[in-house]
Amino acid sequence: MINFDKLNLIYFSATGTTTRIMSAMGNALSHYPQTKYNLLTTDIESLHIPSTELAIFGVPVYSGRVPKIALDTLRRIKGDGTPAILFCVYGNRAFDDALVELQDVVESNGFVVLSAAAFVAQHSIFPHIAADRPDASDLEKAAAFAIRSLRVEMPIEKEKFHIRGNHSYRNTKNIPFTPRRNNAACNGCGLCIRQCPVQAIDPNTRRIDKSLCLSCAHCIAICPSHAKRFGGVLYWYASRKFKKAYSTPQEPYMVYRS
Numbered sequence: 532m533i534n535f536d537k538l539n540l541i542y543f544s545a546t547g548t549t550t551r552i553m554s555a556m557g558n559a560l561s562h563y564p565q566t567k568y569n570l571l572t573t574d575i576e577s578l579h580i581p582s583t584e585l586a587i588f589g590v591p592v593y594s595g596r597v598p599k600i601a602l603d604t605l606r607r608i609k610g611d612g613t614p615a616i617l618f619c620v621y622g623n624r625a626f627d628d629a630l631v632e633l634q635d636v637v638e639s640n641g642f643v644v645l646s647a648a649a650f651v652a653q654h655s656i657f658p659h660i661a662a663d664r665p666d667a668s669d670l671e672k673a674a675a676f677a678i679r680s681l682r683v684e685m686p687i688e689k690e691k692f693h694i695r696g697n698h699s700y701r702n703t704k705n706i707p708f709t710p711r712r713n714n715a716a717c718n719g720c721g722l723c724i725r726q727c728p729v730q731a732i733d734p735n736t737r738r739i740d741k742s743l744c745l746s747c748a749h750c751i752a753i754c755p756s757h758a759k760r761f762g763g764v765l766y767w768y769a770s771r772k773f774k775k776a777y778s779t780p781q782e783p784y785m786v787y788r789s
């Protein structure tokens with residue numbers, strides 16, 4: 532069993548599902564002092580987590596990879612032989628190389644990975660896929676995963692352990708869809724403009740700069756008048772294809788060092 536005196540919850544979440552899985556883990560370990568770093572809203576210049584603490588890293592899967600916007604910040608978080616638990620959250624298609632990419636980044640920054648998992652959640656671009664995930668069973672599994680991850684033989688042997696995925700990562704593709712606004716429903720509150728993680732929405736015209744937009748769907752998730760969604764012929768065609776190919780529910784994947 533590993534001993535540590537503080538828990539650091541480090542995650543990126545645009546539509547809240549990664550946050551929900553992280554919260555299930557944080558609640559399961561609530562007897563430890565905790566600091567949360569939500570990379571969507573917190574800009575970390577640099578962070579050092581000592582070996583007496585534990586870090587849990589959680590990211591959504593974007594095109595089979597760690598979202599680039601999260602990767603840039605993760606590279607600035609350093610450990611010192613610090614134990615780490617990793618997880619990704621994916622929209623029932625596949626997590627491809629996201630977990631090994633996360634493993635490579637945190638290990639090269641001085642963390643020792645204890646365990647890794649991939650959980651399923653509603654697809655943020657095609658929300659009818661895995662619409663009810665994470666469900667109660669997923670959240671229970673996430674909590675159990677966090678607790679089981681601490682059961683590691685001491686001293687921890689430092690060599691890499693096998694996580695599903697390829698170290699020559701999947702080529703990322705640009706997502707050809709950006710959220711659309713329903714002018715009649717929009718109340719002009721400007722929340723989407725202020726909270727867009729890449730400032731892709733013009734404050735005057737409210738148009739989205741397609742070259743900046745990540746298609747992360749944060750603006751859709753937070754809009755109080757539900758005035759935003761993906762749409763268009765190409766989107767509906769892709770959406771139908773996606774439903775046919777990826778509707779079979781996937782189960783969480785979990786691996787442990789020992």
Ligand SMILES: Cc1cc2nc3c(=O)[nH]c(=O)nc-3n(C[C@H](O)[C@H](O)[C@H](O)COP(=O)(O)O)c2cc1C
Pocket residue numbers: 543544545546547548549550591592593594595596620621622623624625626651652653654655656706745746747748
């Ligand atoms: C740009 C983008 C790319 C995505 N790529 C994948 C993918 O490759 N595989 C998959 O199963 N889900 C994919 N998804 C779905 C997300 O991984 C999933 O909805 C996740 O739960 C979102 O996390 P969040 O709610 O914390 O933002 C993608 C979503 C976005 C926005």
